[in-house]
Structure formats: structure tokens, C-alpha cells
Amino acid sequence: MEKFFFEVIVVGSGLSAKTTIISLFKKGIIPFWIENIQNYKIKDDRTTMLSPKSFKMFQELGLKDFEKKSFPTKKINIKTQNQKNFTVFEGKKFLPICYLTENNVLHQELDTLISKIEKNKKLVKVQDEIRSIKSDSDNNEIVLKSGDKIYSSLVIGVDGANSKIRKIQNIKTKDHGIKKFGLVAIMEHEASHPNVSWQVFSETGILALLAKDIKPNKRAVSSLIWSLDNKQIDAIRNLPSKDFEKKVKEEFGSSLGDLHLISKINEWPIFRIDVPNPTGKRTVLLGDAAHSIYPLAGQGFNLAIGDISQITDTMLWAKERGLDLGSSVVLNKYVNNRKFWVNSVSKMTDSIDWFFSNASNNSQNTFGSLLSISNNFQPIKHKLVEIMKEN
Numbered sequence: 376m377e378k379f380f381f382e383v384i385v386v387g388s389g390l391s392a393k394t395t396i397i398s399l400f401k402k403g404i405i406p407f408w409i410e411n412i413q414n415y416k417i418k419d420d421r422t423t424m425l426s427p428k429s430f431k432m433f434q435e436l437g438l439k440d441f442e443k444k445s446f447p448t449k450k451i452n453i454k455t456q457n458q459k460n461f462t463v464f465e466g467k468k469f470l471p472i473c474y475l476t477e478n479n480v481l482h483q484e485l486d487t488l489i490s491k492i493e494k495n496k497k498l499v500k501v502q503d504e505i506r507s508i509k510s511d512s513d514n515n516e517i518v519l520k521s522g523d524k525i526y527s528s529l530v531i532g533v534d535g536a537n538s539k540i541r542k543i544q545n546i547k548t549k550d551h552g553i554k555k556f557g558l559v560a561i562m563e564h565e566a567s568h569p570n571v572s573w574q575v576f577s578e579t580g581i582l583a584l585l586a587k588d589i590k591p592n593k594r595a596v597s598s599l600i601w602s603l604d605n606k607q608i609d610a611i612r613n614l615p616s617k618d619f620e621k622k623v624k625e626e627f628g629s630s631l632g633d634l635h636l637i638s639k640i641n642e643w644p645i646f647r648i649d650v651p652n653p654t655g656k657r658t659v660l661l662g663d664a665a666h667s668i669y670p671l672a673g674q675g676f677n678l679a680i681g682d683i684s685q686i687t688d689t690m691l692w693a694k695e696r697g698l699d700l701g702s703s704v705v706l707n708k709y710v711n712n713r714k715f716w717v718n719s720v721s722k723m724t725d726s727i728d729w730f731f732s733n734a735s736n737n738s739q740n741t742f743g744s745l746l747s748i749s750n751n752f753q754p755i756k757h758k759l760v761e762i763m764k765e766n
């Protein structure tokens with residue numbers, strides 16, 4: 376049995392884990408990477424709305440073709456189902472509010488960068504699983520399924536909503552136990568509104584059509600994401616294409632003309648998990664392992680990007696001072712800088728979800744009226760857009 380020491384170990388194979396590795400590497404911290412054995416290279420057909428801040432981070436990390444393959448949204452039109460007109464949210468000077476990217480494209484771009492790091496023989500990775508972690512004042516002793524033992528100052532768990540690291544390290548978790556799904560598909564539509572995304576809130580769920588490209592035949596393409604609960608999805612998931620298109624139009628209205636499905640319909644489980652303190656002994660959790668929120672405001676991965684940027688800064692700060700990267704002083708500094716924003720975004724998305732799942736029709740109409748009124752108050756709308764862009 377061999378024995379290895381690494382200052383930092385990153386566990387996970389999703390977008391957050393890959394971004395963490397590149398971000399740390401760019402700042403001179405070379406982690407050891409434990410990828411998941413089971414679902415390596417699962418196809419992720421979702422799209423993600425990136426805030427300008429997250430988008431900039433990917434540009435700075437050196438994702439070369441990423442910019443060309445992303446689709447900016449300059450306006451978001453929002454309404455409740457009973458509202459007649461959409462309320463328009465746009466940034467100042469028509470700058471993009473967010474950028475749509477395909478998760479598979481992002482995975483490819485991150486993989487390309489990571490393989491360059493591997494070629495320089497700077498990154499060591501294994502496809503294995505952690506069996507146990509024993510943490511003491513000096514380091515973590517990690518035993519892998521293969522039987523290998525590794526030692527590290529710090530473990531970064533980026534292994535998703537059902538994080539095994541969180542369980543092994545007994546990190547307190549509140550799982551809200553919700554049973555919702557995000558239904559995703561790509562749709563082509565008659566009316567073309569370049570760089571405009573749409574969102575409709577209704578009793579049936581929250582439906583978004585996010586601006587993608589315009590095809591050579593002048594047909595516009597949007598990415599659909601429809602948040603539905605258990606019962607609602609049963610009635611929709613197996614509809615034939617034509618009925619599905621009709622159902623989307625009923626829900627969305629006619630602003631985009633006829634809608635045609637041009638992909639398979641897939642569904643992704645939605646988790647709602649809070650981790651009040653995402654650190655344990657010589658361990659920190661990032662991304663969905665630390666907070667799984669409703670996707671209705673497109674903020675989950677943007678929160679992960681914020682985590683990654685903060686942990687990278689904290690690691691640099693600790694290194695400059697010669698501190699132990701897994702010590703509680705360092706981990707507390709990370710948590711103190713992060714918890715307010717993570718809490719605020721989680722609560723904001725909970726409130727929106729609660730409102731549309733529970734509030735009476737009357738209250739929802741009131742919300743619709745408030746949205747319409749805010750149409751006349753540009754400063755309020757600009758402020759809201761700035762908050763959205765801040766994440």
C-alpha cells in the first residue's frame with residue numbers, strides 16, 4: 376500500500392469540481408483530484424445562465440472558445456400567468472444581464488484546460504472513491520476504495536447535492552425533502568426576439584425560455600426549463616411532442632408564436648439542501664454539496680462560482696502567511712466571507728418558490744400588479760437587475 380501527501384484534495388467530477396481545480400491551479404495551488412468512478416462522462420443536456428461575474432471568471436481562467444459558444448441575454452421578460460403583459464428587466468446601456476451556456480460545452484472546455492495541466496504532469500488524478508477520512512491536528516488520512524492511503528491538509532468536497540464527503544465528515548445538513556423536477560428541452564419558435572429571455576410564474580410551475588441562437592432559417596431557438604412538482608410532471612413528461620408543444624404554449628402564451636420541440640425532453644431532480652456551516656475537520660464543501668437551491672432564478676451554479684473564487688482567495692491568503700490550509704482559522708475566514716450571500720440567495724429563491732406553490736390566486740394577482748407597476752419605475756428595475764448581476 377502506497378502513501379502520498381497532497382496539500383489539497385478535490386473530490387467530485389461536476390462543473391464545480393473542474394472549475395475549482397483550474398482556479399486553484401492558476402494561482403499556483405496544485406490539487407490532487409479524486410473523480411467519481413461511476414458516472415464519469417454522464418451527458419449533461421442542461422443549459423446554465425451565467426451571471427456576468429461568473430462569465431468573466433471563465434474568461435479569466437482561459438476558456439478559449441467559450442465566449443463564441445455562449446448566448447447573451449440583454450432583456451428578461453417576466454410575468455405571472457394572470458398578468459396580461461410582460462414586465463421587462465434590462466441592464467443599463469443594453470449590456471448583457473446574463474449568458475446562456477450549454478453544460479456539455481462548458482464540460483468540454485474545462486476538460487481541455489485540465490488535460491493541458493495533466494500534460495504538464497502537474498495534476499495527479501484518480502478515478503476512485505473515498506472510503507474513510509480520519510482527521511487530526513496534522514492532516515487528513517484518507518483511505519480509498521482501492522486501498523491506497525493519501526494524506527492532505529485539506530479536503531474540498533465538490534461532490535454534489537448527495538455529497539459523500541458531507542456524510543463522512545458528519546457535517547450538519549438540512550434536507551428540505553422536496554420532490555420537484557426541472558424539465559429541460561430545446562424549442563424553436565416563430566417569433567424572434569434576439570437576446571431576450573422569458574419567464575412565466577404560474578400555479579402549474581415556473582417556466583423559462585432562455586435565449587439561445589437564431590438558426591439560418593431565421594427561426595429562433597430557446598432553452599426551456601420548467602420547474603414542476605411530482606404530480607405536475609406525471610401529467611406532462613410522457614406527452615407526445617405536439618401535445619407538449621400545445622401545453623407549453625398554453626402556459627407561456629403567444630408572445631413567441633408557435634413553439635416546436637427540437638430535442639428530447641429530459642428531467643433533472645431538484646434538491647433543496649442547506650448546510651449552515653459547510654466546513655468540518657480539515658474539510659470544506661463547495662457548490663451543490665454546500666447548498667442546493669431551486670433553479671428558478673438560475674443561481675445554483677453562480678453560487679458555486681462565488682464559492683470557488685472565495686476559496687481560491689482564502690487559500691492564497693493562507694499561503695502568503697504560511698498558515699495550515701486545513702486549519703479552522705482558514706476555514707472560518709472562508710465561511711465568514713461567504714455565508715451572508717449564500718443565505719440571502721437561498722432564502723430569496725425559497726420565497727419565490729413558496730409564493731407560487733402556496734399563495735392564493737389573489738396574492739399572485741397582487742404580485743402580478745406589483746410587477747406591472749414596477750414597469751413605471753426604472754430605478755427599481757435597474758436595481759433588481761444589478762442584484763441579479765452581482766452573484
Ligand SMILES: Cc1cc2nc3c(=O)[nH]c(=O)nc-3n(C[C@H](O)[C@H](O)[C@H](O)COP(=O)(O)OP(=O)(O)OC[C@H]3O[C@@H](n4cnc5c(N)ncnc54)[C@H](O)[C@@H]3O)c2cc1C
Nearest residue numbers: 387388389391411424534535557662663673674675676677
Ligand atoms: C434543471 C436545472 C437547471 C439549472 N439551471 C441553472 C442555471 O441556469 N444557472 C445556475 O447557476 N444554476 C443552474 N442549476 C444549478 C446547477 O446545475 C448546479 O448548481 C450545478 O450543476 C452544481 O454543480 P456541482 O458540480 O456542484 O454538482 P454536480 O453537478 O451534482 O456534480 C457533482 C459531481 O460529483 C460527483 N460525485 C458524486 N459523488 C462522488 C464521490 N463519492 N466521489 C467523487 N465524485 C463524486 C458526481 O459524479 C458529479 O459529477 C440548474 C439545476 C437544474 C436541476
